[in-house]
Amino acid sequence: GQNIDQPTEMTATEGAIVQINCTYQTSGFNGLFWYQQHAGEAPTFLSYNVLDGLEEKGRFSSFLSRSKGYSYLLLKELQMKDSASYLCAVKDSNYQLIWGAGTKLIIKP
Amino acid sequence: GAVVSQHPSWVICKSGTSVKIECRSLDFQATTMFWYRQFPKQSLMLMATSNEGSKATYEQGVEKDKFLINHASLTLSTLTVTSAHPEDSSFYICSASDPAGGSNEQFFGPGTRLTVL
Numbered sequence: 056g057q058n059i060d061q062p063t064e065m066t067a068t069e070g071a072i073v074q075i076n077c078t079y080q081t082s083g084f085n086g087l088f089w090y091q092q093h094a095g096e097a098p099t100f101l102s103y104n105v106l107d108g109l110e111e112k113g114r115f116s117s118f119l120s121r122s123k124g125y126s127y128l129l130l131k132e133l134q135m136k137d138s139a140s141y142l143c144a145v146k147d148s149n150y151q152l153i154w155g156a157g158t159k160l161i162i163k164p
Numbered sequence: 165g166a167v168v169s170q171h172p173s174w175v176i177c178k179s180g181t182s183v184k185i186e187c188r189s190l191d192f193q194a195t196t197m198f199w200y201r202q203f204p205k206q207s208l209m210l211m212a213t214s215n216e217g218s219k220a221t222y223e224q225g226v227e228k229d230k231f232l233i234n235h236a237s238l239t240l241s242t243l244t245v246t247s248a249h250p251e252d253s254s255f256y257i258c259s260a261s262d263p264a265g266g267s268n269e270q271f272f273g274p275g276t277r278l279t280v281l
Contacts, residue, residue, distance in 0.1 A: 088269075097257045097272040098208070142207065152198075152270065156207040 057081045059155035061143050066161045067133055075128045075141050075158045083148020089117050089128045090142040092157065098142055101128070130160075138162045167191055168260050170273035177248055178281055184244045185276045187258030193238035194260030198270065199231075202255045214241050248280045 060078045067073040079087070086105040090098035104110055104119035104126060116129040128141055140157040147153055167190040177183050187197055196215050200208045212228075214220040214235035222228045232244040241260075245252055255277050259270040 090272075095255075095277075097275040099272070100269055103269065151213070152210070154208045154210075 057147060057153050059143055059145060059153055061141075061155045061158045063156070064159045064161065066163060067130075069133055069135060069162055069164050071133050072129065072131050073133060073160065075130075075143075075160065077126045077128070077143035077155060079124050079126070079143070079145045079153070079155075081145050081147045081153055084121060085146040085148065085150055087117075087119055087126050088144045088146070088152070089115075089126075090144065092140045092142055094139075101141075133162050135162050135164070166269070166271045168194075168258065168271045168273040170258055170276050172276060173274060174277040174279075176279045176281065179249050180247055182244055182246045183248055183278060184242055185256055185258075185278075187241045187243070187260070187273050189239050189260045189262075189271070192260075192262050192271075194241075194262055195238065196261050197235055197241040198259045198261075199233060199241075199243050200257045200259070202257060202275075208257065211243075245278065248278070250280045253278055253280045 058080045088103050089101040091101050092098040102117035104117050109118045114131045119126045140159050142157045143155040144152045169188045171186045198213050199211045201211050202208050210223050211226045212220045212222045212233050214233050216235050216238050220233040235241040255275050257275040259272045261270045
């Protein structure tokens with residue numbers, strides 16, 4: 056079966072750095088996405104990785120290792136508004152998005 | 165660019181009635197649209213994938229006669245929840261993509277919160 060694993064919840068301090076991990080087992084791979092979702096709102100796109108390595112976009116970076124079936128989202132200089140759920144999703148061989156359950160990130164002052 | 169709208173943003177209805185939710189891509193042509201359902205504190209669950217001009221593909225366990233999907237144009241898809249019951253109360257989110265435009269990204273609508281009394 057297809058599976059995406061990410062931690063259920065993480066807590067970090069304002070101004071610090073946090074890394075949210077995602078491991079996947081899917082039938083084929085056509086890219087990995089990270090989305091941010093605030094409570095009661097729809098997800099918003101953060102990043103897309105299809106090749107191994109690090110993609111940096113401002114305070115957010117995403118890393119992919121296809122051989123390990125592993126990705127992480129790195130958030131720097133955390134702000135209170137970063138409190139949200141972070142969803143990892145993988146596009147499989149049928150180009151269908153398989154979603155993780157999301158990681159709820161709690162930022163404390 | 166790449167804005168997706170949904171209407172209504174929230175709806176309350178009586179059990180047994182039908183509710184239609186619209187999903188529109190405002191500034192691009194969405195050859196493919198996706199309908200998701202999300203229960204509180206749970207992840208997105210894909211209900212169906214619709215391609216413009218063809219029948220929707222439903223995920224296992226989703227009743228196609230209960231959740232009617234129409235994708236008649238490149239900018240509009242509708243989801244009709246027929247004979248809604250309280251267990252259908254959920255957050256319904258659509259997303260749209262345009263693979264022909266070279267983008268892998270799905271653009272999400274703001275969601276529709278359905279409450280069935």
